[in-house]
Amino acid sequence: MLREIVGVVLFVASGALLSGCYVIGALAMAADDCGELKPYCNGDYAVTPSYETSDDCIVNAYETDCSEHDQTCRDGACVARPKEPCPNGGDGVCRDGRAIRCAGELLSPHIDVCAAYGIDAECRMVPDGSGHAQPVCSLSDEPCETVTGDGGECQGTTRVRCVNGYPVEKEVCDGPGEVCRVASAGPDGAVCALDLPCGSGRTECDGERVYGCKNGIPEILRDCAALSTHCVETGGRGLCAVDETGPRDIAFRPIEGGTFQMARSGVIAELADYEMLETEVTIAQYAECEAAGRCSAPMAECQVEFTPRSPWLHGDLPVTCVTFAQAVAFCEFVGAEVPSDVEWEYALRNGGADVTFPWGEGPATCAEAILDDASGQGCGRGEPWPGCSRASDVTEQGVCDLVGNVEEWVTIFQSDVEWPGERGGSYQYAQPDPLVSGFATAEYGVLERGFRCVRPASP
Numbered sequence: 379m380l381r382e383i384v385g386v387v388l389f390v391a392s393g394a395l396l397s398g399c400y401v402i403g404a405l406a407m408a409a410d411d412c413g414e415l416k417p418y419c420n421g422d423y424a425v426t427p428s429y430e431t432s433d434d435c436i437v438n439a440y441e442t443d444c445s446e447h448d449q450t451c452r453d454g455a456c457v458a459r460p461k462e463p464c465p466n467g468g469d470g471v472c473r474d475g476r477a478i479r480c481a482g483e484l485l486s487p488h489i490d491v492c493a494a495y496g497i498d499a500e501c502r503m504v505p506d507g508s509g510h511a512q513p514v515c516s517l518s519d520e521p522c523e524t525v526t527g528d529g530g531e532c533q534g535t536t537r538v539r540c541v542n543g544y545p546v547e548k549e550v551c552d553g554p555g556e557v558c559r560v561a562s563a564g565p566d567g568a569v570c571a572l573d574l575p576c577g578s579g580r581t582e583c584d585g586e587r588v589y590g591c592k593n594g595i596p597e598i599l600r601d602c603a604a605l606s607t608h609c610v611e612t613g614g615r616g617l618c619a620v621d622e623t624g625p626r627d628i629a630f631r632p633i634e635g636g637t638f639q640m641a642r643s644g645v646i647a648e649l650a651d652y653e654m655l656e657t658e659v660t661i662a663q664y665a666e667c668e669a670a671g672r673c674s675a676p677m678a679e680c681q682v683e684f685t686p687r688s689p690w691l692h693g694d695l696p697v698t699c700v701t702f703a704q705a706v707a708f709c710e711f712v713g714a715e716v717p718s719d720v721e722w723e724y725a726l727r728n729g730g731a732d733v734t735f736p737w738g739e740g741p742a743t744c745a746e747a748i749l750d751d752a753s754g755q756g757c758g759r760g761e762p763w764p765g766c767s768r769a770s771d772v773t774e775q776g777v778c779d780l781v782g783n784v785e786e787w788v789t790i791f792q793s794d795v796e797w798p799g800e801r802g803g804s805y806q807y808a809q810p811d812p813l814v815s816g817f818a819t820a821e822y823g824v825l826e827r828g829f830r831c832v833r834p835a836s837p
Contacts, residue, residue: 417454421476421491424451448487459487468510472501477513490515495546496539504544516544530567532558537568561593572596581691583609583616588691600691607694613665617693620764626694628663628712629656631776632835638730640723641813647720651835654717654725657765657778658786658828659708662693664700672711676700677823694764696784696828702798702820705787705829714831719788719815721832722801726781726812728774734813735781737770741809746770747782748805756805762828763805781812787829790815800827 412435415427423441430438444456451457464480465471471478477490492499492515499515506512522540524531530539537558539547551558551570559571574584576591583589586603589596600618602609608622620626630653637648667673676699700708702716709715717725724730733739737746744757747768754760766778773780780786782803790799800818803810804826818827 419451419454422449422451422489424454424456426454445488450487464510466510468508470503470510470512472503472513475501477501477515479512480510490541492546495541499546502544514542514544515546516541517546517548518544520545525567530560530569532560532568534558537570539567559595561595569595572598580614581616583611585609588616588618605692607692610662610693612662612693613667613669615665617662617665617691619662619693624662626657626660626662626765630654630714630833631656633725633775633777634729635835636724636730638724638727640720641727641734642815645720647724649721649724649730652721652832653835654721654775654777654832655714655830656776658696658784658830659705660694660765661690661697664697664708665693667708667711670711673707674704676704692764695762696765696779698762698784698825698828699823700787700827700829701823702787702818704823708829709831712831714833716787716789716829717832718796719790719799719801722780722786722788723813723815725773725775725777726802735771736773742781742803747803747810748779749782749803749810750806750808759805761805781810782807783828785824785827787818787827788815790817 412429415429415437417424417426419425420441422443422445424444425439425441427437427439430436442456444451447456448459449456450459462485463483464485468480470480471485475492477492479486479488490513492501495515496517498517500517501513502516502519503511504514504519504521521543522531522538522545523533525540526543528541530537532538535551535558537549537551538545549570553570555572556570557573558568560568572584572589574582574589574596576594576596581588581590581599584598586601586609587598588600588602588609589598591597602618605618607618607620609616610619610622610624612619612624632653633651635649635651637646639646664673664676668675676697705716726736727733728736735742735746742749744751744753745768747770748757748763751757756762762783765783766772768779768782771781771783772778780802782805784804785800785802788799788801789796791797798818798820800816801814802812806826
């Protein structure tokens with residue numbers, strides 16, 4: 379095994395700080411030219427140092443674990459380990475803070491360096507059950523209560539890490555609301571964690587905080603109060619929402635039909651009266667469809683790209699990472715359908731008016747819509763915003779966020795066939811052109827694309 383160590387070398391000798399070059403471990407460097415570097419041993423690691431740069435005497439060192447090849451380190455090189463018989467016919471030994479166990483009649487070539495396990499771990503000789511004693515790195519001679527190998531356990535409110543059945547590290551779980559919990563999986567076995575129940579396997583509410591569990595360990599994922607929202611249970615999960623009673627209602631806005639010409643294609647269309655969702659479908663609204671068994675979960679591999687991941691817990695943000703089929707399924711769930719690009723553009727232009735944006739003309743900035751500008755994506759948030767966050771990006775009929783926030787699924791009619799497409803800008807776009815239609819792969823959900831629905835006008 380090779381390990382690379384890069385660092386700036388500093389050393390204080392006799393109370394004075396040397397200038398130019400310094401000393402680290404067994405490396406001696408002259409103050410004028412950094413000096414010669416020689417290989418040296420760090421336990422059973424053979425270290426070969428070199429200068430990354432001579433200007434600041436920065437050392438770049440490679441370590442080779444000699445024990446992986448049943449060797450030991452001598453004068454900075456891996457050499458054959460001398461065959462050493464076990465004392466007393468079968469005992470191991472403690473030597474310079476290292477535990478060397480007995481294997482057969484000879485001491486094992488594999489050595490535990492106790493300092494690597496914990497700052498307070500020491501080499502101690504303990505009975506091995508066969509009349510001999512073997513060394514262990516531990517905090518005491520008393521073995522762990524429940525762990526016989528490597529892992530962790532809880533001793534009251536103390537988390538204990540065990541190696542070879544002995545404690546090498548202890549931590550009192552004394553944080554606010556903390557207890558010691560044994561994880562169902564993981565190298566440490568036990569952790570200090572919040573005293574919250576893990577049951578559903580999905581997110582849950584703890585007051586105004588959203589938390590989730592992994593391997594039986596709860597973790598706070600988002601503080602809704604910091605967003606001036608509430609944690610609500612909706613769709614079988616905990617989400618942040620503006621309204622403490624649950625997700626905002628599905629609201630359709632009436633749009634009076636008419637005849638108009640599409641800006642880019644020149645197609646002339648005649649539309650009957652219809653209704654369009656006020657906002658893009660939200661995470662909380664989509665969760666209700668999932669809970670009803672009518673919608674499948676958004677693409678997980680797409681969602682994890684969000685940084686940080688916690689925006690997915692804000693129920694008032696637009697749901698994204700949905701495929702075209704998932705958008706269709708939700709719209710059917712609420713008695714509607716995915717809009718055509720004709721219906722979408724007609725709504726954008728205030729019912730077919732001769733405008734590019736709902737507010738008229740002029741470039742789109744963060745003053746008008748949720749975009750990418752000098753402050754960053756999402757007008758500095760790095761994520762979408764709750765619907766209707768910009769008064770300018772609202773049509774005369776009350777439909778919000780057609781220019782910014784997230785792109786939206788539409789259908790495009792071409793050659794007598796309806797094709798999946800997309801319209802609008804998103805929080806990732808600096809200069810959106812909402813008059814442009816684009817085809818999109820139906821099976822592929824993306825982070826910046828959501829959807830809304832339309833339906834015929836109510837009688």
